[in-house]
Amino acid sequence: MSGYVENKSDLTERLNPAEGQVHGIVRMVEDDVYCIDILTQISAATKAPENVALPLPNDHLSHCVAEASAEGGAVAEKKLHEESAAIARLVRS
Known part of the structure; x- marks a missing residue:
């Protein structure tokens, strides 16, 4: 059994928004969105995994x-x- 088992639902809730953000970033690249806007979204999308990883x-x-x-x-x-x-x-x- 993993040490995080008691927090599993909290961890998955934190990660779920990142999944949507990454799909949004892909669409931004496909739509030729301004570079800085893409970087801003990448920064936001990395926060959820960091909050789980720490x-x-x-x-x-x-x-x-x-x-x-x-x-x-x-x-x-x-x-x-x-x-x-x-x-x-x-x-x-």
């Missing part, structure tokens, strides 16, 4: 990594490495 590392730490730490050994090391790599990818994006 709490996920904590959920992973408090659930998946904590469980693996209790088990110890290679499993714990693997989960910690996954967490570190995921945070690095998130920061770079």
